[in-house]
Amino acid sequence: xxxxxxxxxxxxxxxxxxxxxxxxxxxxxxxxxxxxxxxxxxxxxxxxxxxxxxxxxxxxxxxxxxxxxxxxxxxxxxxxxxxxxxxxxxxxxxxxxxxxxxxxxxxxxxxxxxxxxxxxxxxxxxxxxxxxxxxxxxxxxxxxxxxxxxxxxxxxxxxxxxxxxxxxxxxxxxxxxxxxxxxxxxxxxxxxxxxxxxxxxxxxxxxxxxxxxxxxxxx
Amino acid sequence: xxxxxxxxxxxxxxxxxxxxxxxxxxxxxxxxxxxxxxxxxxxxxxxxxxxxxxxxxxxxxxxxxxxxxxxxxxxxxxxxxxxxxxxxxxxxxxxxxxxxxxxxxxxxxxxxxxxxxxxxxxxxxxxxxxxxxxxxxxxxxxxxxxxxxxxxxxxxxxxxxxxxxxxxxxxxxxxxxxxxxxxxxxxxxxxxxxxxxxxxxxxxxxxxxxxxxxxxxxx
Numbered sequence: 273x274x275x276x277x278x279x280x281x282x283x284x285x286x287x288x289x290x291x292x293x294x295x296x297x298x299x300x301x302x303x304x305x306x307x308x309x310x311x312x313x314x315x316x317x318x319x320x321x322x323x324x325x326x327x328x329x330x331x332x333x334x335x336x337x338x339x340x341x342x343x344x345x346x347x348x349x350x351x352x353x354x355x356x357x358x359x360x361x362x363x364x365x366x367x368x369x370x371x372x373x374x375x376x377x378x379x380x381x382x383x384x385x386x387x388x389x390x391x392x393x394x395x396x397x398x399x400x401x402x403x404x405x406x407x408x409x410x411x412x413x414x415x416x417x418x419x420x421x422x423x424x425x426x427x428x429x430x431x432x433x434x435x436x437x438x439x440x441x442x443x444x445x446x447x448x449x450x451x452x453x454x455x456x457x458x459x460x461x462x463x464x465x466x467x468x469x470x471x472x473x474x475x476x477x478x479x480x481x482x483x484x485x486x487x488x489x490x491x
Numbered sequence: 492x493x494x495x496x497x498x499x500x501x502x503x504x505x506x507x508x509x510x511x512x513x514x515x516x517x518x519x520x521x522x523x524x525x526x527x528x529x530x531x532x533x534x535x536x537x538x539x540x541x542x543x544x545x546x547x548x549x550x551x552x553x554x555x556x557x558x559x560x561x562x563x564x565x566x567x568x569x570x571x572x573x574x575x576x577x578x579x580x581x582x583x584x585x586x587x588x589x590x591x592x593x594x595x596x597x598x599x600x601x602x603x604x605x606x607x608x609x610x611x612x613x614x615x616x617x618x619x620x621x622x623x624x625x626x627x628x629x630x631x632x633x634x635x636x637x638x639x640x641x642x643x644x645x646x647x648x649x650x651x652x653x654x655x656x657x658x659x660x661x662x663x664x665x666x667x668x669x670x671x672x673x674x675x676x677x678x679x680x681x682x683x684x685x686x687x688x689x690x691x692x693x694x695x696x697x698x699x700x701x702x703x704x705x706x707x708x709x710x
Binding site for chain 1: 556557564577580583603604615622626
């Protein structure tokens with residue numbers, strides 16, 4: 273049964289964490305909003321299904337929203353998570369910590385409101401990004417570093433995406449760091465996903481996504 | 492088997508969402524960090540178990556962190572969630588949307604960094620809180636209003652806590668709103684939990700928690 277993923281068509285954003293799992297497993301899926309009239313269809317489904325926000329996944333009668341929860345659902349089905357409940361909970365817990373980090377990444381360029389342009393909250397972004405680089409990257413990546421050698425799972429793919437995103441958004445700050453396990457994992461996933469990453473299905477990082485490169489926020 | 496909850500002893504914070512579920516079910520539990528030397532014990536456990544942050548729950552050999560995931564684990568065990576997978580996923584999805592909202596509530600008084608005092612990010616807080624009141628409260632509560640009539644679960648208890656917290660933090664802004672289903676649910680839970688809410692186990696809202704009352708942020 274084909275998976276239908278609904279997410280914004282022009283950014284990696286949170287949807288990319290789901291795309292990576294589907295692609296790594298070679299699963300049959302439709303990236304609905306990237307098809308003709310797909311965004312309209314997504315908006316309609318969102319209302320019909322009483323879902324708060326994309327991404328969401330439809331699989332037969334099952335509808336799942338929230339990135340981490342979609343991965344929790346897909347994990348055992350795609351061979352990217354064990355089937356035992358305790359191990360699944362442990363992975364979801366890690367994925368939810370990644371979710372927490374992503375909010376902080378996003379808020380480096382949107383510390384005041386999502387509804388305002390970056391340019392209208394630039395002063396606040398400069399302040400927030402400095403402390404993000406100095407305090408939050410070490411806190412989160414220091415933790416993820418201790419988790420990066422766990423058996424391969426959807427979390428491994430998400431940690432790859434976190435590292436790729438940070439390298440794009442904060443190249444200078446990241447150059448000064450050293451996370452051996454995370455870097456090894458990043459290289460391993462880069463090889464595993466090489467065909468996908470080279471394809472048109474991989475939307476390039478850009479200035480509308482979650483990870484954005486504003487040199488002034490990179491210190 | 493007794494549940495051991497680990498969370499900061501002097502605030503409601505995220506731990507309160509777990510306390511409400513345990514209290515509503517009349518479950519046997521220890522609020523470990525509120526006992527003598529409890530905070531030291533919590534810090535030690537946090538390191539030993541490689542957990543990122545409180546709250547976390549120990550139950551026999553099971554260890555669960557992340558508020559929403561703790562509730563997902565407890566739900567069927569406390570009679571506060573169905574046992575069927577699809578229904579459990581739906582509840583967790585809602586709880587994760589509450590989690591998203593709580594970050595935004597917190598960031599009204601900490602838009603720049605958790606490591607700074609409110610007083611050192613007051614100007615940014617004023618800006619963020621205004622848009623939070625005008626845009627984010629209606630967006631999230633408008634959604635939760637449509638979900639407030641679902642069968643009683645741990646999500647109902649969490650929605651009660653969200654309403655209580657917003658009433659404490661933003662009394663003026665909340666007075667102008669009208670969410671009939673959420674208000675009915677709030678009253679229902681207030682009655683259900685009356686003994687707990689009147690007890691010393693219920694930590695009062697205060698200016699160190701997630702929900703804080705700064706009149707200037709209330710418009």
